[in-house]
Amino acid sequence: MSVDPMAYETQFFGFTPQTCMLRVYIAFQDYLFEMMLVVEGVMLKKLNGIPDCKISPSQIRKCTEKFLLFMKEHFDKLFAKMEEVLLQLVLNIPKNVVLPEDRVQEQYPYSKEEFQALQDELQQLQQQCRAEAAAEQALRAELEEQKAVKAELEKILQCFDGLENICREHGAGNFKESFALLTQSSKKLQDVLKDVEEKSKRMKQHDQLM
Amino acid sequence: ADGGGGPALSAAPGRAQVFTAVVDTFLEKLVAAGSYQRFVSSYRCFYKLQPQLTRSIYDQFISQLQASIKEEIQEVKNEGNLEGLFSSLDKIVEEAKDREEPAWRPSGIPEEDVRSTMVPYFLKHRSYLRRVLREKEEENRKVAESVLMGRDRIAELEQLIQARQQAWQ
Numbered sequence: 001m002s003v004d005p006m007a008y009e010t011q012f013f014g015f016t017p018q019t020c021m022l023r024v025y026i027a028f029q030d031y032l033f034e035m036m037l038v039v040e041g042v043m044l045k046k047l048n049g050i051p052d053c054k055i056s057p058s059q060i061r062k063c064t065e066k067f068l069l070f071m072k073e074h075f076d077k078l079f080a081k082m083e084e085v086l087l088q089l090v091l092n093i094p095k096n097v098v099l100p101e102d103r104v105q106e107q108y109p110y111s112k113e114e115f116q117a118l119q120d121e122l123q124q125l126q127q128q129c130r131a132e133a134a135a136e137q138a139l140r141a142e143l144e145e146q147k148a149v150k151a152e153l154e155k156i157l158q159c160f161d162g163l164e165n166i167c168r169e170h171g172a173g174n175f176k177e178s179f180a181l182l183t184q185s186s187k188k189l190q191d192v193l194k195d196v197e198e199k200s201k202r203m204k205q206h207d208q209l210m
Numbered sequence: 211a212d213g214g215g216g217p218a219l220s221a222a223p224g225r226a227q228v229f230t231a232v233v234d235t236f237l238e239k240l241v242a243a244g245s246y247q248r249f250v251s252s253y254r255c256f257y258k259l260q261p262q263l264t265r266s267i268y269d270q271f272i273s274q275l276q277a278s279i280k281e282e283i284q285e286v287k288n289e290g291n292l293e294g295l296f297s298s299l300d301k302i303v304e305e306a307k308d309r310e311e312p313a314w315r316p317s318g319i320p321e322e323d324v325r326s327t328m329v330p331y332f333l334k335h336r337s338y339l340r341r342v343l344r345e346k347e348e349e350n351r352k353v354a355e356s357v358l359m360g361r362d363r364i365a366e367l368e369q370l371i372q373a374r375q376q377a378w379q
Contacts, residue, residue: 008315013295024286031278039271043256046263055255067244067252074243082236090225090232093299097306098313105314108329115325118332125339132346139353146360153367160374179378 008093017091021083028079032071040064225296233283237276244272 010016043060047053093099098106110118223231249268250257257264287293306313317323 011316012299013290013292015290020286020290024282027282028279031275031282035271035275035278038274039267042267043253046260047256050259055259059255060253063253063255067249070248070252071240071244075240078236078239078243082232085232086229090229090296094303094306095312096309097303100302102314102316104330105323105326108326108333110325110329112325115329118329118336122332122336122339125336125343129339129343129346132343132350136346136350136353139350139357142357143353143360146357146364149364150360150367153364153371156371157367157374160371160378163378 006087006092008099009091012093012099013091017087020091021086025079025083029072029075032075033068036064036068036071224300226293229287229292229296233279237279241272241276 006017013020040060044057047055047057047060246265246268249271250264253264
């Protein structure tokens with residue numbers, strides 16, 4: 001007799017069908033023996049109460065053994081039949097049936113390579129997300145910088161515009177020109193000053209040498 | 211049609227029914243084998259002495275044996291929650307009734323079998339990441355546009371300032 005481990009059934013029921021049958025067999029057998037002992041006990045007790053009894057306990061024991069032998073034979077045959085039916089029809093999972101918890105196995109039969117490819121894809125996606133997050137940070141940092149720079153530049157422009165307005169208000173339309181001229185003359189003055197300084201230095205040297 | 215009344219003869223017997231029927235049959239046949247005649251023939255000496263007591267002993271023996279066996283079966287059913295499991299299994303089998311090919315069975319190698327259980331989660335994670343990535347890329351595209359516009363504006367301002375400076379020279 002080939003032994004079918006019935007592993008899938010065990011997964012479902014939480015026990016091995018054959019073990020369950022064995023447990024039941026032993027329990028039934030124990031009850032049978034127990035009952036027989038009780039029967040014997042009752043008979044012996046009765047016989048004890050009868051004076052001059054012709055029947056000995058060992059005779060009763062022989063009767064019990066006879067009956068028990070007969071019962072055991074039928075018991076074993078009947079139980080074997082019951083076990084066969086239960087293992088085939090009740091405590092079994094047909095070959096075409098997959099348990100609900102295992103449905104994914106048939107829905108997603110991924111090979112080792114396919115599974116690895118999926119994992120690799122996930123890793124790559126995560127890297128790309130990280131890259132996009134870093135890019136976002138850099139972009140937003142530049143935006144902040146731009147805000148500050150723009151503010152500064154706009155302030156400078158406002159200064160210039162402010163000056164123009166003052167000139168216009170005070171009718172000094174040529175203020176710009178005058179300012180430009182002033183800048184130029186002050187530069188000229190500076191050059192002349194430098195000239196004079198040099199000349200005086202040379203004269204002093206000349207004096208010393210004399 | 212629901213409600214009390216006749217038995218559901220149309221449906222095939224469920225596992226629980228078969229289980230009960232099989233155990234009942236076992237008991238029936240066992241009791242039939244251990245008949246009173248058989249009992250008497252084994253305990254003939256006692257029977258001759260106490261025929262009525264023999265009958266009563268036998269009746270008790272049979273009824274006690276049946277009761278113990280039925281109790282044991284009930285205990286097994288309760289411990290293993292067999293009624294519930296039988297009905298679940300019946301449903302599962304019924305759902306697969308149109309399928310002929312042999313179904314998947316554990317390969318015995320856990321590392322192989324666990325792969326498929328993880329795939330649905332990985333697929334969900336993948337579509338989540340794809341969506342997040344797409345959204346982030348779109349967002350960054352817009353921010354990059356703003357940055358470029360900002361650069362242009364700054365260059366514009368710098369030019370204006372330069373023009374003002376020159377006018378004031």
